[in-house]
Amino acid sequence: MCGIVGYIGQKEAYPIVLKGLKRLEYRGYDSTGVAIIQEGNLQVHKKKGKVAELEEAVVGKNMHSHICIGHTRWATHGEPSDRNAHPHLSNNGRLAMLHNGIIENYAQIKKELLSKGYTFKSDTDTEVLLNFIQDIQDNNKSTLEEALRIALKRIVGAYCILLIDQDDPETIIAARKGSPLVIGIGKGEHFLASDASPIIEYTKEVVYVNDYEIAIVKADELILKNLGNEKQTPFIQKLDMELAAIEKGGYDHFMLKEIFEQPDTIFDCLRGRLLHDQHQIVMAGVDNHIDALTNASRIMIVACGTSWHAGLVAEYMIEELCRIPVEVEYASEFRYRNPVIHPGDVIIAISQSGETADTLVALESAKEKGAFIFGVVNAVGSSIARLSHAGAYTHAGPEIGVASTKAFTGQLAVLSMMALKMAKAKGSISDERYVHLVNELASVPEKVKEILTDTSKIESIAQQYKGASDFLYLGRGYNFPIALEGALKLKEITYIHAEGYPAAEMKHGPIALVDENLPVVFVATKDMYYEKVVSNIQEIKARKGQVIAVATVGDTVLPTMSDNIMFVPEIDEVFAPLLSVIPLQLLSYYVGIYKGIDVDKPRNLAKSVTVE
Numbered sequence: 272m273c274g275i276v277g278y279i280g281q282k283e284a285y286p287i288v289l290k291g292l293k294r295l296e297y298r299g300y301d302s303t304g305v306a307i308i309q310e311g312n313l314q315v316h317k318k319k320g321k322v323a324e325l326e327e328a329v330v331g332k333n334m335h336s337h338i339c340i341g342h343t344r345w346a347t348h349g350e351p352s353d354r355n356a357h358p359h360l361s362n363n364g365r366l367a368m369l370h371n372g373i374i375e376n377y378a379q380i381k382k383e384l385l386s387k388g389y390t391f392k393s394d395t396d397t398e399v400l401l402n403f404i405q406d407i408q409d410n411n412k413s414t415l416e417e418a419l420r421i422a423l424k425r426i427v428g429a430y431c432i433l434l435i436d437q438d439d440p441e442t443i444i445a446a447r448k449g450s451p452l453v454i455g456i457g458k459g460e461h462f463l464a465s466d467a468s469p470i471i472e473y474t475k476e477v478v479y480v481n482d483y484e485i486a487i488v489k490a491d492e493l494i495l496k497n498l499g500n501e502k503q504t505p506f507i508q509k510l511d512m513e514l515a516a517i518e519k520g521g522y523d524h525f526m527l528k529e530i531f532e533q534p535d536t537i538f539d540c541l542r543g544r545l546l547h548d549q550h551q552i553v554m555a556g557v558d559n560h561i562d563a564l565t566n567a568s569r570i571m572i573v574a575c576g577t578s579w580h581a582g583l584v585a586e587y588m589i590e591e592l593c594r595i596p597v598e599v600e601y602a603s604e605f606r607y608r609n610p611v612i613h614p615g616d617v618i619i620a621i622s623q624s625g626e627t628a629d630t631l632v633a634l635e636s637a638k639e640k641g642a643f644i645f646g647v648v649n650a651v652g653s654s655i656a657r658l659s660h661a662g663a664y665t666h667a668g669p670e671i672g673v674a675s676t677k678a679f680t681g682q683l684a685v686l687s688m689m690a691l692k693m694a695k696a697k698g699s700i701s702d703e704r705y706v707h708l709v710n711e712l713a714s715v716p717e718k719v720k721e722i723l724t725d726t727s728k729i730e731s732i733a734q735q736y737k738g739a740s741d742f743l744y745l746g747r748g749y750n751f752p753i754a755l756e757g758a759l760k761l762k763e764i765t766y767i768h769a770e771g772y773p774a775a776e777m778k779h780g781p782i783a784l785v786d787e788n789l790p791v792v793f794v795a796t797k798d799m800y801y802e803k804v805v806s807n808i809q810e811i812k813a814r815k816g817q818v819i820a821v822a823t824v825g826d827t828v829l830p831t832m833s834d835n836i837m838f839v840p841e842i843d844e845v846f847a848p849l850l851s852v853i854p855l856q857l858l859s860y861y862v863g864i865y866k867g868i869d870v871d872k873p874r875n876l877a878k879s880v881t882v883e
């Protein structure tokens with residue numbers, strides 16, 4: 272987590288860094304800081320709270336400089352506070368450093384430094400690494416770059432760091448392992464950031480720094496080296512992203528904008544791949560590896576959070592349509608439990624950011640064991656995308672709201688196409704059903720648009736239940752993962768406790784929670800389980816629970832037994848999740864708004880979880 276930005280060039284550096292930090296706040300927002308060098312003097316300004324609070328705190332101060340590094344934090348070591356905010360200063364006061372990641376062996380190094388007389392102002396692992404670098408530099412009489420290289424060889428953990436030295440105001444030194452770093456190349460200037468969003472306004476030419484690389488960045492020079500001090504050739508890529516895509520575009524919140532973008536983002540995801548008229552699906556990543564995918568004796572799906580829920584939907588799709596066994600794994604469990612992986616095993620990795628540490632590390636170890644990795648990723652050029660042998664981007668565009676919405680439906684769209692394509696290649700689906708499902712999938716963008724045309728009912732339900740302390744979300748079959756996703760969305764941005772459960776499982780425990788105060792959201796669209804879900808609803812009503820149903824347009828039964836109802840258009844049950852999730856995203860959004868929560872930046876969360 273944490274967002275980092277740096278600038279060196281002819282322009283005023285602080286405003287560029289400040290603006291960039293605002294764009295990166297989705298990565299963390301519990302404290303903010305910047306460091307600049309003014310006429311040989313290193314200055315650090317930092318503050319607990321969001322970027323705007325730092326901005327206010329430095330009003331009237333001289334922030335003039337052509338070099339600046341900045342940080343927006345998501346706390347790992349040490350509570351959010353002014354003193355734990357980055358950048359940190361070295362004991363000799365000459366170096367300032369900021370860091371995204373975790374130094375796992377910091378305690379041992381800190382002990383060594385304490386015994387040498389070093390003092391620490393913060394509780395962070397970052398300040399330890401910084402003073403470790405200073406110590407090496409002083410002892411070895413080495414350059415800062417050499418000292419950094421030596422320090423990094425001793426470090427266990429993940430990092431992206433930016434480092435400046437008041438004696439060298441012409442250079443920013445950066446390094447990465449496990450946490451992302453992009454460098455934008457301008458004319459006589461360079462931009463550094465955790466992702467491209469702070470850079471896009473100024474240049475489209477970028478270099479994604481690789482793990483174990485150090486960048487020595489001056490206004491008109493970029494040198495990349497590995498930890499063995501060998502120069503690396505920077506691979507310059509052109510960004511395919513517009514500034515408008517990362518701005519709010521008239522909506523009050525990014526989350527709302529992203530919910531409303533879904534007809535377009537799903538359409539973009541299908542475009543050029545789902546050739547509806549020809550009943551064909553073209554996906555280069557799948558086409559080129561169709562044998563590996565369809566001959567797999569099993570497929571493992573590895574992901575976290577919302578992406579894990581997309582994986583669960585894919586499990587239902589792939590097992591039903593392709594008849595290949597699928598296991599869906601939490602990346603954080605998978606990476607530590609020594610899973611059985613044979614060469615050629617297929618792993619589908621799902622990630623919006625492409626930077627989630629647990630997913631990334633799980634994939635690295637599976638890749639070492641010979642697994643074939645297929646990435647379903649949103650962020651182009653991200654670490655997971657680069658680590659995968661093949662993949663398909665979700666093309667949802669930058670997702671800024673912490674709660675994942677359009678990236679989720681993008682993942683479902685990609686996974687739907689994959690499942691259909693694999694089923695067709697494997698011959699496990701009849702031609703008739705294949706054509707029917709291709710047509711149904713093509714209809715999704717329009718149907719999502721229909722759901723979004725009138726949100727007034729959902730707003731009024733949110734108003735009615737905003738005071739509830741718990742929610743239960745229930746669904747069966749394809750709608751079970753959507754019950755989980757609905758509950759996660761509610762927890763994230765309303766701070767209301769919510770649980771998702773398979774509807775039938777409810778009577779094995781959660782039913783004890785039901786009373787007249789408990790809202791129970793049933794995802795109950797018309798599918799093969801419909802009658803059974805209706806019985807589950809009766810069971811809740813018999814215990815006076817408040818039923819809120821997501822139902823198929825035209826359903827005349829559910830309105831008679833629900834306290835509130837949200838309709839979605841009819842669709843084959845395989846693709847029901849793409850529609851039934853939309854009202855649940857909106858319900859969470861409006862409850863969050865009525866409760867006065869900053870839905871784009873809910874407490875304790877970060878968009879990109881780059882620490883384990």
Ligand code: M6R
Nearest residue numbers: 576577578622623624627674675
């Ligand atoms: O970037 P990823 O898809 O790998 O992120 C995984 C989770 O951290 C993410 O889905 C998280 O659960 C979201 N906040 C959900 O809205």
